[in-house]
Amino acid sequence: MNRMPAHELPTIVLTIGELSQRTGASVRSIRHYDEHGLLASVRASNGYRMFPGKAVAQVRQIQRMIATGFTIEDIRGFPDCMLLIEGARSCDQITDVQRQRLAAIDRQIADLERRRTRLIKTLSEGAVPPVD
Structure with missing residues (x-):
């Protein structure tokens, strides 16, 4: 061949x-x-x-x-x-960028959890709670 x-x-x-x-x-x-x-x-x-x-x-x-x-x-x-x-696999050069992205995602999750808690409280109490 x-x-x-x-x-x-x-x-x-x-x-x-x-x-x-x-x-x-x-x-x-x-x-x-x-x-x-x-x-x-x-x-x-x-x-x-x-x-x-x-x-x-x-x-x-x-x-x-x-x-x-x-x-x-x-x-x-x-x-x-x-x-x-x-x-x-991630290169060492982008580890800081990955950590920054993870921190941003963690902030978004924390914000969503605060909103969720407020909405649950609103639903259970029937009134919008004051902003924390």
């Missing part, structure tokens, strides 16, 4: 639709990631965006980070290693 040398093998190239299907991300989200420099695309002769095969792992990793509460701007500041390897 004849095999092509690795350096002659064609590179996997995906359309935005194929990338969307493989990752579950919407075409709109993929465009957004691309426009913010999180993905690298090239334009085909027909004007369509084309993505390398590694974009599948990158999109999945971006989705994971967004689901953890990071913004596109946060992710743009992360080292490339965070985007290139699906499920990559």
Whole structure:
């Protein structure tokens, strides 16, 4: 069986639709990631965006980070290693950013718990309690 040398093998190239299907991300989200420099695309002769095969792992990793509460701007500041390897462990360079995000989430939870307590009190007493 004849095999092509690795350096002659064609590179996997995906359309935005194929990338969307493989990752579950919407075409709109993929465009957004691309426009913010999180993905690298090239334009085909027909004007369509084309993505390398590694974009599948990158999109999945971006989705994971967004689901953890990071913004596109946060992710743009992360080292490339965070985007290139699906499920990559956090790099030391972003530990502070992660701690800041966790603190923000904790503040949101505390605020929601205060609101919940006030609403429960309102329902049980029939009147809105004074602001603490």
